[in-house]
Amino acid sequence: MKRLLLFMLAVVSVFVLFGCDGNGGEASGLSEDKGKTLVIYCWNEEFKSRFNDYYFNEANNNNMLPNGVKVKWVMTPSEGNAYQNSLDEVLPRNDELGDDEKVDLFLIEADYALKYVNSEYTLDIINEVGLTQKELENQYQYTKDIVTSSDGKLKGTSWQATPGLFAYRRSIAKEVLGTDDPVEVQKRLSDWEKFEAVAELMKEKGYYMLSGYDDAYRPFTNNISQPMVKDGKLKLDDKIFEWIEQTKKFTENGWNQRTTLWSETWAQGQGPNGRVFGYFYSTWGINFTLLENSLENPDEPAQVGNGIFGDWAVCEGPASFYWGGTWICAAKGTDNLNLVRDIMRKLTCDRATMKLITLETLDFTNHKQAMKEIAEDPEYGSSFLGGQNHIALFVKAADKISMKNASFYDQTITEEIQTAMKDYFDEQVTLEQALENFYKAFQEIHKNIEIER
Amino acid sequence: MGEKKETKRVRAKRVNYSRYGYYFIAPFFIVYCIFSLAPLLMTFYYSFFEYYRDGLNVIGPNFVGFENYVNLFKKGDFFQYFGNTLLVWIIGFIPQIVVSFLLALIFTSHRMKIRGKTFFKTVMYMPNLIMASAFAMLFFLVFGDTGPFNQILIDLGLIDEGIRYLSTVWGTRSLIALMNFLMWFGNTTILLMAGINGIDPSLFEAAEMDGANSWQVFWKVTLPLVSPIVLYVLVTSMIGGLQMFDVPEVLTRGTGGTNRTSMTVLMYLNRFLKTRNYGDSGAVSVILFILTALLSLAVFRLFYQPERKGGGGR
Numbered sequence: 001m002k003r004l005l006l007f008m009l010a011v012v013s014v015f016v017l018f019g020c021d022g023n024g025g026e027a028s029g030l031s032e033d034k035g036k037t038l039v040i041y042c043w044n045e046e047f048k049s050r051f052n053d054y055y056f057n058e059a060n061n062n063n064m065l066p067n068g069v070k071v072k073w074v075m076t077p078s079e080g081n082a083y084q085n086s087l088d089e090v091l092p093r094n095d096e097l098g099d100d101e102k103v104d105l106f107l108i109e110a111d112y113a114l115k116y117v118n119s120e121y122t123l124d125i126i127n128e129v130g131l132t133q134k135e136l137e138n139q140y141q142y143t144k145d146i147v148t149s150s151d152g153k154l155k156g157t158s159w160q161a162t163p164g165l166f167a168y169r170r171s172i173a174k175e176v177l178g179t180d181d182p183v184e185v186q187k188r189l190s191d192w193e194k195f196e197a198v199a200e201l202m203k204e205k206g207y208y209m210l211s212g213y214d215d216a217y218r219p220f221t222n223n224i225s226q227p228m229v230k231d232g233k234l235k236l237d238d239k240i241f242e243w244i245e246q247t248k249k250f251t252e253n254g255w256n257q258r259t260t261l262w263s264e265t266w267a268q269g270q271g272p273n274g275r276v277f278g279y280f281y282s283t284w285g286i287n288f289t290l291l292e293n294s295l296e297n298p299d300e301p302a303q304v305g306n307g308i309f310g311d312w313a314v315c316e317g318p319a320s321f322y323w324g325g326t327w328i329c330a331a332k333g334t335d336n337l338n339l340v341r342d343i344m345r346k347l348t349c350d351r352a353t354m355k356l357i358t359l360e361t362l363d364f365t366n367h368k369q370a371m372k373e374i375a376e377d378p379e380y381g382s383s384f385l386g387g388q389n390h391i392a393l394f395v396k397a398a399d400k401i402s403m404k405n406a407s408f409y410d411q412t413i414t415e416e417i418q419t420a421m422k423d424y425f426d427e428q429v430t431l432e433q434a435l436e437n438f439y440k441a442f443q444e445i446h447k448n449i450e451i452e453r
Numbered sequence: 454m455g456e457k458k459e460t461k462r463v464r465a466k467r468v469n470y471s472r473y474g475y476y477f478i479a480p481f482f483i484v485y486c487i488f489s490l491a492p493l494l495m496t497f498y499y500s501f502f503e504y505y506r507d508g509l510n511v512i513g514p515n516f517v518g519f520e521n522y523v524n525l526f527k528k529g530d531f532f533q534y535f536g537n538t539l540l541v542w543i544i545g546f547i548p549q550i551v552v553s554f555l556l557a558l559i560f561t562s563h564r565m566k567i568r569g570k571t572f573f574k575t576v577m578y579m580p581n582l583i584m585a586s587a588f589a590m591l592f593f594l595v596f597g598d599t600g601p602f603n604q605i606l607i608d609l610g611l612i613d614e615g616i617r618y619l620s621t622v623w624g625t626r627s628l629i630a631l632m633n634f635l636m637w638f639g640n641t642t643i644l645l646m647a648g649i650n651g652i653d654p655s656l657f658e659a660a661e662m663d664g665a666n667s668w669q670v671f672w673k674v675t676l677p678l679v680s681p682i683v684l685y686v687l688v689t690s691m692i693g694g695l696q697m698f699d700v701p702e703v704l705t706r707g708t709g710g711t712n713r714t715s716m717t718v719l720m721y722l723n724r725f726l727k728t729r730n731y732g733d734s735g736a737v738s739v740i741l742f743i744l745t746a747l748l749s750l751a752v753f754r755l756f757y758q759p760e761r762k763g764g765g766g767r
Contacts, residue, residue: 115508265597422620429711429712445724447733
């Protein structure tokens with residue numbers, strides 16, 4: 001028995017020794033731009049394609065990466081918090097990692113931006129990375145507010161701004177409202193009261209005004225009057241209750257199709273067989289998600305004739321909002337700081353590049369001057385939106401966005417309140433029970449936050 | 454003297470062999486200690502600590518005694534989810550054991566002499582080969598609001614509008630139970646068939662000769678003799694059932710369904726892992742561990758009591 005124990009001990013210690021050797025041997029403190037590998041953490045292809053098309057640009061033989069620097073993409077899907085988990089695992093020990101592993105750039109989304117912005121693992125864009133205020137001046141203020149830390153440091157930068165609009169079906173507008181002109185349609189939808197009146201008209205003709213429960217969430221909650229978590233206490237804003245009340249009304253009156261966000265039915269409503277009048281969507285949603293869902297045959301070219309391509313248009317709707325957006329952060333411990341600075345400069349501050357991105361991809365980029373030029377161009381229009389110049393509307397909407405009431409808890413609030421309220425809208429529980437479920441779910445994730453009812 | 458030497462040699466030989474035996478089993482025990490026993494003990498240990506993340510900041514570990522347990526009992530959610538788990542397991546297990554018995558009896562019956570037993574066994578076992586999460590994803594899509602199942606019902610003219618299965622308490626629970634049933638009845642059938650085949654055929658013949666009908670043969674001969682197998686099935690299924698996770702997690706997208714009525718204990722535990730809350734999740738694990746042990750013991754007792762009484766004579 002003793003021998004057995006000794007043997008086991010020996011084996012265990014071999015494991016331990018090897019373990020130590022693997023981790024501790026690496027020399028830390030590589031000086032700036034010694035890195036031969038640029039490591040980028042992200043959750044989907046979006047930034048990768050922007051990077052490849054407008055920075056790296058291999059196809060044009062315009063390889064701007066300093067010789068010998070490889071780009072390594074570490075892509076982890078957002079589902080089930082997997083992406084954040086991967087970041088949380090690696091960032092705290094970024095200094096100790098080897099060149100091939102060390103994170104240089106990583107991407108974050110608005111809903112949880114503050115988690116990383118307020119941490120020590122992101123570099124100050126101005127004082128540490130080295131972009132100047134002058135270079136950043138053409139970015140929309142709200143895109144800077146989201147990624148400004150509590151002590152006033154700018155910790156990220158974005159190539160896109162994501163103002164939201166109401167996207168509607170032209171054919172349905174013509175049939176029900178007698179016009180599909182965005183200006184005229186906007187007049188019918190300019191506040192929630194009018195919006196509801198139109199919803200009733202839609203129902204009479206057999207259409208749904210909105211798809212489901214979560215569609216109007218952001219137009220309400222982006223207009224809250226103060227951060228929902230303050231001094232360690234959660235207090236739901238009145239706007240949340242307005243959203244609940246309105247959605248309940250829409251559901252009871254049959255003005256929506258009772259779907260949840262991203263569900264199969266929700267997406268089908270945007271396609272050729274859809275019976276839904278419109279969706280609240282932001283820039284990327286209109287040009288990527290909506291466009292894809294509108295096609296009859298996704299393998300054929302996206303053009304008029306394929307599904308309901310061209311049958312959509314956008315207007316401002318009853319409330320201004322934004323949705324989503326991706327920011328680039330420089331990771332503390334990066335060994336490619338000069339390269340990181342150059343990427344940020346080129347992709348998020350350069351007028352020509354950003355204008356080109358908008359013209360080629362329909363994405364709305366974060367450069368006021370460039371966007372203004374496109375907005376004022378009478379020649380410009382999106383064939384998907386029936387020739388409408390949507391950039392002009394986005395420019396107007398982007399100026400109205402205020403982000404000063406965002407909090408680090410917004411992602412949890414959004415996810416959990418939508419889940420909890422679904423039961424209420426489905427008539428399975430009372431409002432009180434649904435709220436109770438929300439508070440419960442919230443505290444399972446943020447146990448140190450008190451609830452103020 | 455010579456005799457003594459002989460025994461010594463024999464003994465030395467034996468020691469030698471057993472040493473090799475230990476070497477052979479050592480890898481398992483080493484791996485078990487590192488990857489199972491150590492985490493198990495750590496779970497107990499951390500359940501007495503406040504230890505989680507707030508954003509990127511690690512809070513703790515601070516020793517808090519039984520606070521995690523007290524909170525858990527105070528909130529009371531745990532018992533609701535434990536009840537959900539038990540309920541969903543039972544409504545899946547009852548059809549599972551009934552159908553499995555029926556199939557096992559049919560396949561082992563001398564009178565029926567079913568052909569192609571191996572084929573049927575394979576087919577019945579099939580659902581178990583699919584990953585549970587993939588299976589759940591499939592059900593999620595098939596029973597979606599505008600999914601194929603509703604589409605078929607509408608096409609057949611049975612309903613006018615799609616049924617929203619996953620938006621109701623019993624729709625969700627039934628689907629989870631149905632999936633568990635489909636995944637496990639084949640496995641149980643094969644176990645029971647093995648058990649029934651292991652019974653001495655002369656017992657059946659004797660019973661028949663004495664004029665017992667099939668019903669009596671089943672209750673008086675088959676069931677008592679396969680009861681160890683039934684016990685095994687019951688206990689393993691219960692332990693598995695109490696740890697139910699992937700099917701309801703995927704089917705309800707981690708929300709626990711309507712009003713959290715399909716949230717299982719492990720799904721509850723999983724919610725704490727989002728913030729790496731080792732303290733609270735440790736407490737949940739420990740209580741689940743104790744409850745599972747108690748329930749298994751209770752089932753064991755229940756099944757073995759009659760036998761002990763019978764064999765009490767000595």
